[in-house]
Amino acid sequence: MKNLYFSLRGFITYSIYRFILRPVIFLWLPEIAHNKLKYFGKALSSNQLGRSLLNTLFFYKNKSLNLTINGISYKNPIGLSAGFDKDGELTDAYPELGFGFAELGSFTGKICPGNPGVGRRLFRMPKSKSILVWYGLNNQGAEAISSRLANKEFRIPIGVNAAKSNLTPEFNLTDSINDYLKTLRCFQGIGDYFTINISCPNTQDREPFVDKDNLEALLSAISEQRADNRPIYVKLAADLEIDEINTIVDACLKFKMDGVVLTNLAKPEFNKEYVKDELVFHKGAMSGLPLQRISTNVIRHVYRRTRGKLTIIGVGGVFNAEDAYEKITSGASLVELITGMIFEGPQLIGEINRGLVELLEKDGFSSIEQAIGSKNPLPKLASEIG
Numbered sequence: 001m002k003n004l005y006f007s008l009r010g011f012i013t014y015s016i017y018r019f020i021l022r023p024v025i026f027l028w029l030p031e032i033a034h035n036k037l038k039y040f041g042k043a044l045s046s047n048q049l050g051r052s053l054l055n056t057l058f059f060y061k062n063k064s065l066n067l068t069i070n071g072i073s074y075k076n077p078i079g080l081s082a083g084f085d086k087d088g089e090l091t092d093a094y095p096e097l098g099f100g101f102a103e104l105g106s107f108t109g110k111i112c113p114g115n116p117g118v119g120r121r122l123f124r125m126p127k128s129k130s131i132l133v134w135y136g137l138n139n140q141g142a143e144a145i146s147s148r149l150a151n152k153e154f155r156i157p158i159g160v161n162a163a164k165s166n167l168t169p170e171f172n173l174t175d176s177i178n179d180y181l182k183t184l185r186c187f188q189g190i191g192d193y194f195t196i197n198i199s200c201p202n203t204q205d206r207e208p209f210v211d212k213d214n215l216e217a218l219l220s221a222i223s224e225q226r227a228d229n230r231p232i233y234v235k236l237a238a239d240l241e242i243d244e245i246n247t248i249v250d251a252c253l254k255f256k257m258d259g260v261v262l263t264n265l266a267k268p269e270f271n272k273e274y275v276k277d278e279l280v281f282h283k284g285a286m287s288g289l290p291l292q293r294i295s296t297n298v299i300r301h302v303y304r305r306t307r308g309k310l311t312i313i314g315v316g317g318v319f320n321a322e323d324a325y326e327k328i329t330s331g332a333s334l335v336e337l338i339t340g341m342i343f344e345g346p347q348l349i350g351e352i353n354r355g356l357v358e359l360l361e362k363d364g365f366s367s368i369e370q371a372i373g374s375k376n377p378l379p380k381l382a383s384e385i386g
């Protein structure tokens with residue numbers, strides 16, 4: 001009976017989104033639509049009536065999805081990925097939508113307006129099920145955002161994603177490290193885990209922390225400043241060579257990071273899995289389906305190389321429960337998404353969680369924790385890892 005109710009609810013909310021709301025939302029420029037939706041979501045979730053409505057329409061829970069990762073308890077493994085809520089404004093809405101956690105940001109040490117061309121920094125690629133992103137880390141800055149969030153009670157675990165301010169094309173190692181450290185200091189005591197984003201594809205000075213010496217200097221400074229045992233994860237780019245992935249992952253182990261987020265957006269020049277005529281802007285990087293296979297392959301590799309010692313948060317092209325389950329059985333403990341929610345609607349989170357429960361039952365697991373890495377057996381010999 002309960003299942004019938006959730007199936008019906010999912011069908012109705014999907015149909016309303018897909019055939020009424022989405023066509024309207026897609027009439028606006030994507031960045032304008034993003035801002036309007038955030039405004040609407042904030043207004044709706046700011047009062048009890050609005051929150052109850054969201055809860056009735058979207059919330060889903062099941063005990064078999066509960067898990068504890070690096071000491072943090074999650075009600076389910078599906079989270080919001082960084083970039084949707086760049087100023088941390090919608091935290092009252094996420095628990096009602098059924099998210100197990102939400103990663104906010106990226107936040108930067110200095111106030112950051114992002115790349116020029118406000119209103120024209122996002123491009124929809126519907127046939128490719130992707131969004132071309134050219135934001136460039138626009139956010140109000142760590143100080144203002146952390147002051148606003150300081151006394152807020154979050155009802156789900158919150159990730160604080162820290163990136164380096166995108167203000168100049170010149171790279172300065174000391175200034176850049178201090179920029180990250182400032183965000184970590186500002187958010188001391190706020191949120192549940194940190195993500196160090198070294199992989200924004202849209203910054204003026206590119207991705208300097210792929211370089212081993214720069215990365216080790218950053219991670220060493222972060223380790224020294226670490227004031228509590230809150231987990232720290234490092235977010236990797238999608239377009240890395242295998243040697244670069246190995247270097248970053250080895251550094252994460254060396255400096256006792258807790259895990260990695262795999263992966264950030266994919267640059268079109270390294271990725272052919274999109275419909276060519278949809279690429280109407282020559283800068284930026286793609287989310288969604290073009291990223292799906294790449295991120296899952298990176299998850300598989302990192303899980304094997306680290307023998308599961310680093311927690312993996314898998315992200316990229318999750319549009320249904322099967323996509324999320326593939327990332328989990330490949331080695332991800334948690335899964336994040338943005339693009340799936342934009343194309344399929346906010347009911348997707350509950351629907352993925354409901355689908356995960358069925359997939360667990362089918363595979364004979366009583367808990368989601370048992371499924372992590374279950375289809376990516378660890379190699380016996382180091383030479384098999386690559």
Ligand SMILES: Cc1cc2nc3c(=O)[nH]c(=O)nc-3n(C[C@H](O)[C@H](O)[C@H](O)COP(=O)(O)O)c2cc1C
Pocket residue numbers: 081082083084086105106122131133135137161197235263264265286287288289291315316317318336337338339340
């Ligand atoms: C509009 C948009 C903005 C994003 N901004 C950020 C960001 O500020 N920091 C970050 O770490 N990732 C950012 N990302 C990348 C996402 O966190 C995620 O890694 C990527 O979109 C793949 O997930 P998806 O296919 O479910 O969208 C952004 C993605 C989108 C679509």
